[in-house]
Amino acid sequence: MIANPDIPVRHYNYSYVRDLLREKYDQKVSVSTIIGRAKQYGFSMKKPPKATHEREVLTNYVGEIIQHDSSHHLFSPPAKEKWYLITSLDDFSRFMLYAALVKKETSWAHISALQTVVLTYGAPFLYYVDSHSIFRFVQGRDSLWRKHYLLTDEADPQWKQVMNDCNIKVTYALSPQAKGKIERPYGWLQDRLVRSCVREDVTDIREAQRVLAHEVARYNYRQVHSTTQEVPYFRLKRALEEKRSLFREFTIRPPFQSVKDIFCLRMERSIDSYRKISLHNLQLKVNNAKPRKRVMLRIYPLNKEVSEVRFWCENTLIDVQRIKNSDLKGVHF
Numbered sequence: 001m002i003a004n005p006d007i008p009v010r011h012y013n014y015s016y017v018r019d020l021l022r023e024k025y026d027q028k029v030s031v032s033t034i035i036g037r038a039k040q041y042g043f044s045m046k047k048p049p050k051a052t053h054e055r056e057v058l059t060n061y062v063g064e065i066i067q068h069d070s071s072h073h074l075f076s077p078p079a080k081e082k083w084y085l086i087t088s089l090d091d092f093s094r095f096m097l098y099a100a101l102v103k104k105e106t107s108w109a110h111i112s113a114l115q116t117v118v119l120t121y122g123a124p125f126l127y128y129v130d131s132h133s134i135f136r137f138v139q140g141r142d143s144l145w146r147k148h149y150l151l152t153d154e155a156d157p158q159w160k161q162v163m164n165d166c167n168i169k170v171t172y173a174l175s176p177q178a179k180g181k182i183e184r185p186y187g188w189l190q191d192r193l194v195r196s197c198v199r200e201d202v203t204d205i206r207e208a209q210r211v212l213a214h215e216v217a218r219y220n221y222r223q224v225h226s227t228t229q230e231v232p233y234f235r236l237k238r239a240l241e242e243k244r245s246l247f248r249e250f251t252i253r254p255p256f257q258s259v260k261d262i263f264c265l266r267m268e269r270s271i272d273s274y275r276k277i278s279l280h281n282l283q284l285k286v287n288n289a290k291p292r293k294r295v296m297l298r299i300y301p302l303n304k305e306v307s308e309v310r311f312w313c314e315n316t317l318i319d320v321q322r323i324k325n326s327d328l329k330g331v332h333f
Contacts, residue, residue, distance in 0.1 A: 001194060002045075006074040006082065008190035012043055016195055019218075058091070062239045063124040063247035065091040066117065070105055070132075071186060076197035076208045083205055085193075085212075086113050087186065091128070092244075093236035094225045097121060099189070099216045101209050107134050107158040108265060108301055114159070115263035118166060122247030126169040134159050136172055158265050165262045166250070188223075189215055255315040260300035260308060267297040271313075280329045286311050288318040301325065 001009040014034045021027045067089040084105045088098040129135045192215045221233045269277040275289040296312040311319040
């Protein structure tokens, strides 16, 4: 696994062996004993050079900055298929707010992650992400899909539009080194995930998600973080008890009526003289529509097959329909 560049494992993990002996075989063995035995049999490597990026906690409150990112690796080698790991991390407590494996990285996957965080913990002050096209329009790089004269950040992608509706600020890392705070938990989580998936011969992403949930629970509730010297959950809990939080209770701002109007994908269309709109080859009759008006479609996937489409015109919900996802070509789920 160490030699395979597609697998996020770069070294031997003696702590993993210690935890495995404790949980699976009820044997307590020190890490130093395991290292000695490993060296005896040739299972050791030179320590890699230390990373130069800063790992200090720079925030004073939980919910002040949420580190959000994704990674694409062969997380379960027996599956022989790369998956994406999407994770959201609170900067102050280092508590993992969200972690999920998906086969495809889409706007909806990240919107769904945002929805889970906001509805579970509240709306944070700021999200910290990289400059991926899902998060940010960059002039030149993304101009094939936009009018060429738009400058960077003048056209908001789907995910950013949801952030605007939630009144959450966004800032962008300009280099991988700047994302160092989330890279360390990522490395820890990825390493454990891969080793466990190999030992359990996991070939299905749903089984891998079960392994991931177990490792996230260990990280959040049992693991002492090397930077804060605290278990993330207890650091988060204490901050909340001391009112050191910038999480806000999420409220739906008028005229919108449901979370489906906020955490959704968006499209605009014009209503023709027959009170219909066109979605590629699909013609939809819109109830209560006025000809020649612009209508905003707020699309909320209910499952892999069907989405709920909510039609808004002049700040009024005029219709709700359910449509097969296969008919919504061009919408990046």
